[in-house]
Amino acid sequence: MPLSDVLHQDRAHNRLQRAFCAGRIPHAYLFTGPDGVGKEMLANRLAAVLLCTNPQERQPPADVQGALETWRDACGRCVDCELLRAGNHPDFHRIHRTLNKSHPDAQIRSRKAIDLSIDVIRHFLIARIGLRPSQGQSKVFIITEAERLSAGAQNAMLKTLEEPPAHSYLVLLATSADALLETTKSRCQHVSFNTLPAEFIRRHLDDQAGLSQDAATFLAELSQGSLGQAMQFAAYGLHDSVSALLDLLSQAAANPLACGKGLQEAAQELAGALKTQSDDDTGDTNMTRLAQNMILATASTILRDVQRLTVGHRPAALPSNAVISRLAEKTHPEAMRKTIQAVGTAEYQIRRSGNVNLIFDTLGIAIGRGLKPGARTSQPVI
Ligand SMILES: [Zn+2]
Structure with a gap:
């Protein structure tokens, strides 16, 4: 040691x-x-x-x-x-x-x-x-x-x-x-202490957790510099929820409420897995909240990739994903900024024990608006 x-x-x-x-x-x-x-x-x-x-x-x-x-x-x-x-x-x-x-x-x-x-x-x-x-x-x-x-x-x-x-x-x-x-x-x-470089986390997940390169790249980006968090996400199989979340985001413009509801259901499913794996006794409510925030962080990581592509940069978490390219074609960096901000607001409200149904409905609407074809807004970028 x-x-x-x-x-x-x-x-x-x-x-x-x-x-x-x-x-x-x-x-x-x-x-x-x-x-x-x-x-x-x-x-x-x-x-x-x-x-x-x-x-x-x-x-x-x-x-x-x-x-x-x-x-x-x-x-x-x-x-x-x-x-x-x-x-x-x-x-x-x-x-x-x-x-x-x-x-x-x-x-x-x-x-x-x-x-x-x-x-x-x-x-x-x-x-x-x-x-x-x-x-x-x-x-x-x-x-x-x-x-x-x-x-x-x-x-x-x-x-x-x-x-x-x-x-x-x-x-x-x-x-x-x-x-x-x-x-x-x-x-x-x-x-x-510093956060850790994404490449270091990716390599560690590749070697130690036996994940595919795509899963390791996604989780390294999602964990934002925390190897411990990345390992936890890997143990919970969070990378498996990416394709379902991409589907929900693809449908958001046409059916925003279904997107919000779908995110809420994905969190519910994850909460079930967390409760069976964890020995923490801080209660079911905390586990549900943790799962909701993990799903929102996953959605946020995907949306950040869409935003990167709208300004001509290679996506960091899903570098060669066709859905990201399709979403980026329809939207605009400013619309994505607002959408990512809306996810942050939802995370904050969940931590403050807000009304969960309302939080996810509002978020679905915000995502739908951000990913609507021609989502350019007239407000200046701050
Ligand atoms: Zn000694």
Whole structure:
């Protein structure tokens, strides 16, 4: 599990290596960036360096940009490295919201783990972080989905963040720092992560997930730089819904309401698949909402390709699809801009728990208008 396994995150690597080199490793890091770009992977490898009995100094890898002189990494062979790799290191703690299911209090166990609660933080972090390391020289706590930390949980952590016990390290992982309290953010070293290049994701899907080149290209574009998201989309077979969505979009001009209804039904079908595959207990409503937003993101990716073609660029997600060409012939970049915007509005309204039937009907009408032959409008492009 070398650090250099985490690709395309040179800025984060540089921050960590400079801290190692200066001998001043912050006790609390906050890693932010989209899901599935390597935050947790890098946090796990950082934990390995901190726990390893015999860390090594090497030449920096050639593909990491930055003026680094040395590169520290775990040895990969000591007992700490072996225990960590086996998932059994006693000083490595992964804190996540569903840990409430392992809490000694039955009442806390019975709750739905929507937030990362104060009870989880008190029992699994605060009560343990002050204890001496039981195996190695450090204790490492990784907090996943830190954006879900309740305000109470964050306040309970303040003292720990302010005066961290010796040898203890925390890494908070969050998609964005916005949801965290200022007092939490200011006590952590913030490292932001990049989205990943589409070509890197496409190759990974090709090699690891055994997808066809067309499916891998589509999902790489759909995932917008998140390998984790792309893998999830692949597992849910989202690329299989593309041809049905192309049919719906082709009919939208003639029958906009059927297009809206069809998108809603596609989301319903996907929600059924998500519910059987997921062990998340945030409820059916959330799964349905997630599926609706996945279908809308898929539609949006197709429409962006249509728009690219209207300005003479090769489609990125479906590079050689005849339906995209036919749709692009009838429409105009400005009409597509408005259509893509309408999909974004629908996603926003779904997140805000709007009336779903109304959202999809309105969206169908907007798509139908955008894909109507001669859809050029008289309004200026903003
Ligand atoms: Zn080691």
